[in-house]
Amino acid sequence: METVGFFFATAAYLAGWALYLVNFETQAPAFFNWGKKFVFAGFLAHLAVLAAAVWGGDLRGSGILSHWVAPFLILSTAVFMEWRYKTRIWMLFSLPVVLLFCVLAFVLKPEDGPAGLQVVRSGGYLAAHTGFILSGFAGMITAVLSAAMYLVQSYQLKSKRVGNFFLKLPALDTLDRIHFRSLALGVVLFSLGILSGLFWAKNLRELHQVFRDPKVVLSFLTCLAYWLVLGFRMSALSRGQKIAAGTVITFALLVATFVTTHDYAPPGGF
Template identity: 25%
Template sequence: MDRLPLILSTLCFLLGFAATLASLRTGRHGLRRFHVAMMAGGFALQTLFLLQRGRTIGHCPLTDLFEVLAFLSWSAALFYFGIGRAFRLSLLGMFTAPLLVLLQTGALLAPIDPPHRLFAPHNPWVQFHAALCVMAYGAFALAGVAGVMYLAQERQLKRRHLGVFFFEMPPIADLATANLRLLWAGILLLSAGLASAASIGMAVAPSVWTWGAVLWGAYLLLSLARRMGPRRTALFSAGAFLLAAAALCLFNHFYQGGGL
């Protein structure tokens, strides 16, 4: 029953997504407000779930892939609320909601949540490191969403064929800015996470360090490479999230059983 808030949260995001689709079809802006309310409700329920789970296991809820996915989804929702009302009301929410539904449905349906154990108190710095890293992935996930939106908007502008969603999309310059800001937020969080791991001399396999460093380097280059152009930045931020997701699975595999 402790999964109930997460199930309800997933339903909220699903309803929010449906409301945006309906508002695009009918032009009823009241449905947009309903969408934001559903996103807020879903975020509150996610938070409740993570709090309850943390209390139950006596540990930051990052002890298995199920919890990691729930935490990642919460981080993406946090960044979604953090990057401004204008983006939320102009379809970013519509693109974010299905990602959250996908992450949470995957977490709920896959057999990746073994029976709870009570963990011995861990070094809080280790938990801090894990939380920072997963939050960084949340920012990268949303950067990927902004990247996909940029590419969709750019395609319509370049081809001079404006589809039904065109006038609902945020300005392409704002998407490029949001993309870059999210990349920067992610790289700062990841840097802090890796630095905290290094400062406490966390014992990890060399492959994990290598992956972490590759990921950090790739995102750092992406954030710095302004001359690369907004299109390539958008393309790489969408693609790099796949790399981040792969890294996350590797780290989880490495830590499985011990808790992060």
């Protein structure tokens, strides 16, 4: 049932994204409206399956938490950003990332949780750890999306190709502000998540085991890289294109890390 629900959600997101793309090319509002409907249908299906999983108490052990909550959070943040900044283009950038995480959720082994979480079975730190990590992750994804948009907008301004993207993307200052705020929030929350995970592991004297996990080490490195990017931005040493590129490159490393350090389910065995 879960698989069917998630499959429906993924298909709806894909259809929605395709319609957003067609709308972007043709400017026909009907495609945008249908795209919105598809994404909303997928969102509802996604929410329903997650709610059922929480209600049934399966969320912690099954791996659903790690794999399906992330795309849900990214999409929720995108809906908020699109509403807050009155820009129709946010979804066009967010949905590919949502789809990427949906596909990963299908192909990764269900029992695989995020680094260090598999060993977690109980304790108050779990809720804090999970909450911080996922909120931080959503913040960082928002930062990455705004950074990508910044780079596109900046390229268009530099190259003097003021096409569709130029007209629909927000101003550089707006994107820079969103980027800075979401990155700051994301990095702090993500770091708190890592810290709470460490405290929990210490209680169980499993800290050394956690550090043997390459995913944990690479998560630390990613977090450190984002702290560096944030540090440069905060110290006003630099802003604009280079900082935006730093955020996007770090995200690419994070995805590469995530993809290469996981085990994959056999074909057809979600």
